Amino acid sequence: MNAVPAQPPWLPTTRQIAIGGIVLGLFAFWLTIPPVSARSPWWPVFAGLCAIAAGIWAVTRDVRRPGWGAIAAGLVGIALGLLSTRASVSNLDQVVVWSALLSSTLVWATPLTFAAIGGMFCERSGVVNIGLEGMMLAGAFFGALGADKFNSWEMGLVCAAIAGGGFALVHAVMAIHLRADQIVSGTAINFLALGVTGYFFIQIYGENGTPGNLPRIPDVNIGFLGSVFGHLSLMIWLSFVLLIVAHITLFKTAIGLRIRSVGEHPRAADTVGISVYGTRYAAVVLSGMLAALGGAYLSIGYLGSFSENMTAGRGFIALAAVIFGNWRPFGAFAAALLFGGSTALSFRLAQPWGNASVLFQALPYVLTLIAVAGVIGRSVPPAAAGRPYVKQ
């Protein structure tokens, strides 16, 4: 990640990708009308999602107008494509009830948003965090445990944040003071969280699992916002607040400038009197707490129970969202929405299409693989990410 090689000539530019996205969005609709007349909504949805992905990619890399065009074209392509396949596919009604799909997307995007914004702060400060998955899992378990023991969901969130912060602190000590390889340490955190949560889950709850009457994070009922936005979980609203606060903190305040400078050029930051270690510790612990809140939303917010290894790779999707969103809050949020949408689709489409819909679960990883493969020179991680700093 250190050197940025010149872009090979055979790779498309960001603008070309955005324009490709627009074409793909139109193509999504074209598939469903004669002469092709695809009757399955699979293809227009897939093409539309790819168009949206291309759009997010372009927008977060400062090619704004074609990028937004590609996002719009993708959305319109999916909408029109679904409308025109709707007439003949009888079971489509139950699948794509729009509001259901939208709220499901928000539900699956929220844990990703929390973890991705946490991961973004961590990487912006120069510490690679592939332990997000473990921190999320810790949050999911200790959130459920705290909610159960104190019989309040607020204490659940507090316990989750403390647990996630604790795991993150281990990672921080390893990465910052002990100068261990951050990938090794992150992998260790993932294993440790898996073992610790599984051990104490069985020790405390045994075969029966978490109790059914676990205190849950409440929904916020705002009547006039309609069926989708009227009954969203508190955590979903908090994720919107977090997004805005993160953006302002990172780009408009001195704290954000410190975090970014520590991640880009720690020696220079040190020279002007910024505490490199202190800033990094704060950022890593913050990332653990946010990831844990995302995990707690899964256990005491959405599902109301905990099961072993329940995050099932969502921490890695969050990591992918950080990269795909070009280490920016809104980019990470857009990627989280896209990836959450693909998860929501995979669950909602399971009914008519069966098992093939699990392939939508792989979409975030495929898109990110393409992104890191194609965007070098345009998708630049913080310069000092992954490198420990030796104080002078």
Add this chain to the structure above:
Amino acid sequence: MSEPQSQAPLGADPEGYAPTVARRLAFYQRAGGIVTPLMTAVVAFLMGGIVVLSTGHNPWRTYKAIFEGSGLNWFFHVGSHSIQVPFTHTHVWFLWDTNTNHTAAYNLTQTLVTTTPLILTGLAVAFAFRCGLFNIGGQGQYLMGTIVGVYIGSRFTDMSHLPHVLFALTCAALAGALWGAIAGFLKATVGAHEVITTIMLNWIAYWGGSYLFGRDGPLQNHFNKAVPISDDIVENAKLPTLWGNPHLQALHVGIFIAVGALIAFYLILNRTTLGYEVRAVGFNPEAARYGGISVARNFIIAMAISGLFAGLAGGIDILGWQFRLGVLDVQVSNIGFIGIAVALLGRNTAVGVGLAALLFGGLLTGTSTRSLDPEVFPPQLAGNLALMIQALVLLFVGADLLILYIWQARRKLRLPGTADAAKGSA
């Protein structure tokens, strides 16, 4: 106070901030000895014991039960017995009783069955590490090996035994190599970080496998469409067994392939031009480039060989004891991830990887539901205890590098200011 390694001007040498992977590795290799990895393992087990103690169980009895569950106590039961030379009817005198009706001998065969893929996935991490790459995609490469292994084992029904086994293992290894080479290619051409690409490839393999063997998936079995599992592989594709009852998961010849891979690993790295180039790139890519070595080519080859080891592990597991693959197998398997701990504890050397794989193989078998005495310690807890111990080993390997770093810096290099720099940060 000054920089321990280089005095490059500000910003000119980004690596000068701290030791790189390669520089750490150089220290690590030179420090030699078995003391630090051994200490790492001991401390990890001690901390696991504290967790066991704090939750109201007896750590001494727990570890004793795990040790007996791993079958490694078999070596202590010496006597006068006989052993059958494999594939013949000759019996010769032997120090130990090999009858697998006895628990210890049976558990030992299970430990060795688990050790086999761990050796190979450990090598998959170690080989890339020697080229300066961190391959955490061993899991995805392993899964590709299992998928291709089960496909060839179950769908090619009319091949004779040896060609079928060789064909299946070769294809499984090549599938893993391809999966690894993708990451190597992306690193070599566009500079995409191998950690990110291999993570993504892991999950693509995970969901791909979930699709292939799931309901109505292309590789689902032909008999019961309600069960998300593949067809069984045919008899002719199964690896020959050498020790134990073949119906109760006997030790198969895969262990020899794994040991052969350890030897091949050593020979390739230390006795061939390829290995020399790989190590040169691992120590210092820039110097290697000036020396006329193609760094890009070595990145691709190193990742492909890494993937080859992991894919072979997958093929051996399918042909040796699993015989079929289900969605659940794909989703709960973590052999490839444990390979990371194996390689790092084994210091990326052939002997070390072999010993570390035996340790983790014993730990996994000893904590499994089948081997651990539930009267002493609940096996569900023990499985998670094993995960914790692996995590602690990984953590202390990281700290261990620091200990070595300070030790080396003080004892051997004696650069001015080094001790101060180390003290100031530690």
